[in-house]
Amino acid sequence: MISTLFVPPTFTVFVFTYCAFIIEINVVNQVFIVGNSLIFGLILPVIVFFSMRKEKRISDIDTSIKEERNAPYLLNSIFCIAPIPSFLILGVNYFFSLLWIIFFINTLILYLINKRWKISAHLLGAAISLGAIMFLEGNPNYFLLGLIFMIAWARIKLKIHDFAQVIAGALLGFSITFASLIIFYKYII
Numbered sequence: 499m500i501s502t503l504f505v506p507p508t509f510t511v512f513v514f515t516y517c518a519f520i521i522e523i524n525v526v527n528q529v530f531i532v533g534n535s536l537i538f539g540l541i542l543p544v545i546v547f548f549s550m551r552k553e554k555r556i557s558d559i560d561t562s563i564k565e566e567r568n569a570p571y572l573l574n575s576i577f578c579i580a581p582i583p584s585f586l587i588l589g590v591n592y593f594f595s596l597l598w599i600i601f602f603i604n605t606l607i608l609y610l611i612n613k614r615w616k617i618s619a620h621l622l623g624a625a626i627s628l629g630a631i632m633f634l635e636g637n638p639n640y641f642l643l644g645l646i647f648m649i650a651w652a653r654i655k656l657k658i659h660d661f662a663q664v665i666a667g668a669l670l671g672f673s674i675t676f677a678s679l680i681i682f683y684k685y686i687i
Contacts, residue, residue, distance in 0.1 A: 501652040502559070504645065506623030510539030510601065513627040517593065520634055527590050534581040539601075542577050546570055560658045564616035571609040571619075578602035597630060600678050604671055611666075618659045618667030620649050625668040629675030 514535035518528045547570055550556045556566045578601040585595045604622055611617055628642045650664040659667075 499652075500648050501620065501656055501658070504620065504624065504649050506619050507540040507543045509623035509627045511535045513630050514539065514594065514597065516627075517597065517630060517634065521591050521593055527588065530588065531585075531590060531594055534584070538577040538581050538598075543570070543574050546573050560656065562658055564612055567612050567616070567619070568609060571605055571612060575602050575605040575609065578605060596679070596682055600630075600675050601626065603678070604674050607670060607674070608667075611670075615666075616659070616663060617670065618650070618653055618664045620653055621646060621664050621667030622671035624649055625671030626675045629672040630679065633676055633679040 511532070515532050518531040522528050522531060547556065547561075550566075550570065551559075555569065557563055561567050561570070578598050582595045582598050585598070604626060608617065608619060608622055624642065624646045628639060628646065631639045631642065646668060650668065653659040653664050654661060
């Protein structure tokens with residue numbers, strides 16, 4: 499149940515929504531940010547996933563065969579880039595374009611790692627959220643930390659991943675996100 503409910507797209511919508519209400523004061527931009535995360539972070543990835551399931555290109559709901567993960571990862575990386583031009587045109591806070599770039603980078607690295615080794619995209623998505631929120635708030639979000647542990651336990655218990663794979667997913671998502679935000683805000687802005 500935990501593994502099914504907290505899929506990576508859930509965290510995409512969560513982190514964009516959470517951050518929109520912390521950072522963006524313009525209500526129209528808040529709605530735009532949340533709407534884009536719903537379309538590009540949840541709806542399109544879910545449509546791709548279930549279309550591939552229907553076509554038998556993905557054999558089970560957990561995508562346990564690592565080779566079946568490659569196409570969705572590539573398509574999802576494209577979805578991560580798509581909202582950025584409209585964010586820049588409308589003057590949405592740069593944090594949100596950077597967050598989409600971070601999702602893009604993480605997804606591409608996930609794709610490359612998946613060529614050799616299957617790591618947990620569930621933990622990657624949760625840890626991206628943790629890294630972004632921790633950067634903004636300056637302290638760990640204990641709710642997310644607890645959720646990360648529960649998802650890791652579920653993925654291991656379901657025998658979809660082993661301990662190293664869930665740790666790798668969590669470390670990759672958190673470290674790329676947190677480091678990217680620090681570098682961007684310290685050296686670029």
